Amino acid sequence: MVLPGDRLEPLQGWGMAVSSAGYVYRPSTLDQIRAVLELAGAEGVPVVLRGSGCSYGDAALAPEAVVLDLSRMTRVLSWDPEAGIIEVEPGVTIAGLWRYALGDGWWPAVVTGTMEPALGGCLAMNVHGKNCWQRGTIGDHCLELDLLRADGTLETLSREHEPELFHAVIGSFGQLGVVTRARLRLKRVHSGLVEVRALAARDLGSMLEIVDREKDDWEYVVGWIDAFARGRRLGRGLIHLARHLEPGEDQTPAQSLRVEHQDLPSTIAGVVPRELVWRGLRPLTNRPGMRLVNLAKYLLGSTLGHETTYRQSLAEFSFLLDYVPGWKRIYLPGGLIQHQSFVPVASAERVLAAQLELCRRAGMPSFLAVLKRHRPDPFLMTHAVDGFSLALDFPVTAPSRDRLWDLVRQMAELVVEAGGRFYPAKDVAVPGELYRASFADGQPAHLARLKDRLDPEHRLTSALASRLLG
Numbered sequence: 158m159v160l161p162g163d164r165l166e167p168l169q170g171w172g173m174a175v176s177s178a179g180y181v182y183r184p185s186t187l188d189q190i191r192a193v194l195e196l197a198g199a200e201g202v203p204v205v206l207r208g209s210g211c212s213y214g215d216a217a218l219a220p221e222a223v224v225l226d227l228s229r230m231t232r233v234l235s236w237d238p239e240a241g242i243i244e245v246e247p248g249v250t251i252a253g254l255w256r257y258a259l260g261d262g263w264w265p266a267v268v269t270g271t272m273e274p275a276l277g278g279c280l281a282m283n284v285h286g287k288n289c290w291q292r293g294t295i296g297d298h299c300l301e302l303d304l305l306r307a308d309g310t311l312e313t314l315s316r317e318h319e320p321e322l323f324h325a326v327i328g329s330f331g332q333l334g335v336v337t338r339a340r341l342r343l344k345r346v347h348s349g350l351v352e353v354r355a356l357a358a359r360d361l362g363s364m365l366e367i368v369d370r371e372k373d374d375w376e377y378v379v380g381w382i383d384a385f386a387r388g389r390r391l392g393r394g395l396i397h398l399a400r401h402l403e404p405g406e407d408q409t410p411a412q413s414l415r416v417e418h419q420d421l422p423s424t425i426a427g428v429v430p431r432e433l434v435w436r437g438l439r440p441l442t443n444r445p446g447m448r449l450v451n452l453a454k455y456l457l458g459s460t461l462g463h464e465t466t467y468r469q470s471l472a473e474f475s476f477l478l479d480y481v482p483g484w485k486r487i488y489l490p491g492g493l494i495q496h497q498s499f500v501p502v503a504s505a506e507r508v509l510a511a512q513l514e515l516c517r518r519a520g521m522p523s524f525l526a527v528l529k530r531h532r533p534d535p536f537l538m539t540h541a542v543d544g545f546s547l548a549l550d551f552p553v554t555a556p557s558r559d560r561l562w563d564l565v566r567q568m569a570e571l572v573v574e575a576g577g578r579f580y581p582a583k584d585v586a587v588p589g590e591l592y593r594a595s596f597a598d599g600q601p602a603h604l605a606r607l608k609d610r611l612d613p614e615h616r617l618t619s620a621l622a623s624r625l626l627g
């Protein structure tokens with residue numbers, strides 16, 4: 158048997174900075190997935206799993222592999238509107254989830270900054286949201302999942318049945334098997350609105366102090382940092398806190414819980430079609446332009462916006478990045494990478510300040526910097542610590558590529574020294590030895606042992622797994 162050439166498609170990481178071509182299959186049933194795994198086995202070709210392809214880097218890529226794209230598996234298998242428990246196929250997206258359940262008064266307990274990721278991909282990376290301190294990761298809300306091994310064996314995993322494997326599969330970036338079904342518990346909401354409070358922080362110390370102080374009182378806490386600021390203004394930025402409304406606070410909950418009420422407006426400021434906004438931003442996508450954008454955002458937020466309170470729809474607050482469709486195209490032709498490191502509380506100010514300084518000295522300040530507060534979770538390959546994460550976006554250009562990868566290595570060394578972690582969903586440049594060194598208790602070796610047991614021929618692969626696990 159020969160893999161048909163017409164199946165060979167070019168694919169990219171979401172950030173468009175890395176790519177590979179693969180034999181793409183888009184099954185819609187379990188039997189079809191089994192058939193693809195069998196075909197790949199017979200041909201001796203590795204398989205890479207893919208959800209919506211929203212990982213910034215090389216997580217869902219592998220050169221000349223069979224690509225098992227699960228985005229057509231979008232069925233909701235069962236829904237209990239009393240208990241808020243939903244059972245879905247792996248291609249159901251975050252958007253699919255909230256659109257299905259909101260009318261009954263439920264919202265996903267954890268959502269990402271875009272609503273496009275699929276649940277199989279979200280579980281494989283164990284994603285977090287702006288409420289990670291309060292609610293943990295998506296794995297904390299998964300009750301049960303089906304795992305299809307590379308040899309076609311299907312098993313159901315949960316905290317009660319095979320808990321070790323359950324906690325290893327979630328967060329193991331698709332290396333132990335295909336998640337073909339998941340049962341999740343959603344969160345009860347009494348309104349489709351949240352109350353948002355905006356604050357400004359004059360430097361990194363006060364940014365960390367405010368986020369830490371507010372984290373127990375608000376469901377969502379997120380900081381934005383002006384990565385161009387320096388000296389005593391280093392780390393200055395804006396903080397957004399948000400909470401769900403209690404019963405009775407929203408006079409028209411039946412209306413705000415309707416999907417149509419949540420949909421993002423088709424224009425910005427009532428005039429500019431959202432689809433066109435990225436073109437307007439493009440001329441500013443360079444260092445002076447982004448310095449200006451960051452400065453303007455900080456000045457507005459720290460004057461007019463400071464200490465304001467307002468209401469927003471859940472979708473508007475949660476998926477700010479979806480507001481500008483196709484915004485990543487401002488980074489063409491080279492694309493962008495993101496580096497998100499997780500640092501324990503005690504060393505956060507020192508390490509994050511040093512990272513921002515490293516970027517500045519390298520002449521590569523991050524165009525977009527986002528801070529979150531995290532708590533540890535019980536999953537084997539967890540990226541979370543009791544501390545802060547800082548996600549930094551960088552444009553990639555041919556002349557700067559090597560220097561950028563070197564900058565990420567330098568930032569990663571600081572994180573490892575401080576006992577921090579990295580997030581594979583956002584990564585493409587952390588060297589494998591630093592990733593492995595970030596685990597003090599031999600978790601990568603444990604994952605390797607499980608892989609030898611579940612996938613002895615190492616049929617499941619990815620460029621990310623080869624880079625990080627060696």
Ligand SMILES: Cc1cc2nc3c(=O)[nH]c(=O)nc-3n(C[C@H](O)[C@H](O)[C@H](O)COP(=O)(O)OP(=O)(O)OC[C@H]3O[C@@H](n4cnc5c(N)ncnc54)[C@H](O)[C@@H]3O)c2cc1C
Nearest residue numbers: 208209210211212270274275277278281284285331336582
């Ligand atoms: C604009 C933007 C904002 C984001 N914001 C956040 C955020 O706030 N928080 C956060 O945590 N992440 C965030 N992310 C990252 C994103 O949520 C993760 O990368 C997520 O894994 C993407 O899901 P996906 O379906 O696109 O998976 P893919 O990117 O396609 O795949 C991710 C991994 O999952 C594996 N995989 C896919 N499907 C399966 C399956 N069925 N079974 C087993 N393994 C599988 C793949 O092999 C790969 O290793 C953001 C990404 C973008 C682009």
